[in-house]
Amino acid sequence: MSSVWDDVVGQTASIDQLKAAADKGPVHAYLFVGPPGSTKWQAARAFAARVVSGADDPDQRDARLALAGEHPDVREVRRTGPSISADQAREIVRVSSLAPTESARKVLILDEFHLLRPEGAALMLKTIEEPPPSTMFIICADFVPHELITISSRCARIDFRAIADGVIAARLLTEGVGPVEAQAASKAALGDLDRARLIATDPGLAERRKAFLTVSKSVDGSGAMATALARDLLAMIDAAAEPLAARHESEVEAVSARIKEFGERGSGKKQLEERHKRELRRHRTDELRAGLATMAATYRDALTAGAADVDAAVGAVRAIHASLEALERNPNERLLLEHLIWSLPAA
Template sequence: MTSVWDSVLGQDRAVDHLQHSVVNPVHAYLLVGPEGCGKEEAARALAGVLLAGNDDNSDRNNDMAVRGTHPDIHEVKREGASILKDQAEEVIKIASTTPKEGNRKAIIMHEVHLMQPSAAARLLKTVEEPPTGVFFVMLAEQVDESLVTIASRCMTIHFGPLDPAVIEHVLTSEGVKLDVAAVAAKSAHGSLTRGRLLAADKQLAHRREFFANIPRRIDGTGATVAAIVEQILSLIDDSVAPLQQRHEQEIVDTEKTLALMGVKRGGKKALEDKHKREIRRFRTDELRNGLTEVASVYRDELARNEHIHRPEGYVTAIHRLHEAMRRLGLNVNEAILLRDLIWSLPSPSADAALQFVLEGSHE
């Protein structure tokens, strides 16, 4: 017998907590972890087990839960930039209705870290004391101040970023070539979602090589710095293409769904806002990956060459690179940040030439 929990990869500790909890289930669960870590799959598996009373993957309840088609498992996703009070009211209505099958229902709420305080306040009583047979499974990337009260009413299960080996295994099992899967997994920051996007990105290896060569291109001239920055931004623009293609398909699918429901307008603006945020996050991750490659060049040079003329300059460069990675999360101007950063970096080629001259003068 295969288990419904088998759909949750690389999260053995979290799954073990959930398996023990369903013996005597609580009324509300909060699954916390980064995007693409497997908490969505875990939420559906948990909901299925709560309704089925077992974890048999062939059980009808579990099968429909994993596929997202169970009539008594309701998945709630924000309709705008955040979950508003009106949407919280809808959740309360869903909780109050009688299950269509059996005597239990589960409500999976996505991205509750983006729930407005007014919505959280409206939902609190229902989460704290839901109708008999109703279970809440909430998903969040982090627990901030606005979510603390809701979290206190839930059993919280933490999910970490996926190990690159897990992502690589999944990608190869899906037909991705081993070398491509390895590079994508390493750059995925523990997110299988991001790993799949990168695996479809044919320019990933080229970008990594480009960033690794940046220190060797630095020659102390503003023209070279400007050219490097322009090329970086062009490469990052190109890297977003697979994600934009997915977004275009989402818009088409949403419009079809709205048409079937007889809704002429609604949801498209919210979807576009969501897409903008996803693109911004993707660009930031790609830039951070690239700057990590640059930092590794200086780190390797320090380890390899004990005769570097000014090793403190390399240490400073590594610190500056990591500070730039941090600042990318503050919605800074990418071009200005990159220009100032690259202008400040030392040139290993120039240092090697200077070292050669100095050694020759001592002979």
């Protein structure tokens, strides 16, 4: 039997908490915390669907619209720039004050709350703490930064975990991916189901993994080699984005067709363009993370096998982890890779 929770994968404990909350009556605000691709966004839509429809039936009209992001009383808010601005926060406060149009409740789903600017947090604190009785917040965040701890304390927190490789592989199999491809994609996805789906049909996955694996055997301490390796790795990452770019193109065509028929007002064109930029940026970062994690594994394996100088290998792993942390600051990718590879010892 189908359920509104069908798209929430590998999160049994979280689903049980949300089912219990829906049955006994939800509170005013929930905070869903977990890494990208953990299906917390799907859980937010599922919880909203359960709340506005009053039942666990994905085919019921209200639930179906909420799951598709199209219900008039389930408003989804995504950032339109690098962070959630004060202007967006003011709009969230305004919308939260409006009465629902069809249902007993209005649900606001806020995405990437960890990117809320401090001034926006100050504007929203009172509203999230005491929203109108008919308004409920579902706030999604990859993590809770220190400056948002006060707001998070006003919410019921639901934690989402990175999805296990086996669970991702099993899900991909049900979606028509072959066993070999599902196994490879699940391991390369680092617990991110969205990424696994994207790379499951990517013929270049094995080649990219091999390229990162062999970096430690190719380095010679020269800037020329570091530049060449960084260039080749980034070219592979560029090519890996082609399936995502093709999907974006089809979405743009669909929006353009709607604009042609109904006009641009309310078409969501700007939001679509911003989402595409975010997805491409995240795809590149995910590729680099996966590649750097693979590089680090080669040095750890060499250490385990007794085939590397301990100090050199440990230093290499630390340098790679420092580069992984630097990715959070949106650095110049080429310079980051070149500098890292130049510093690595041969293994």
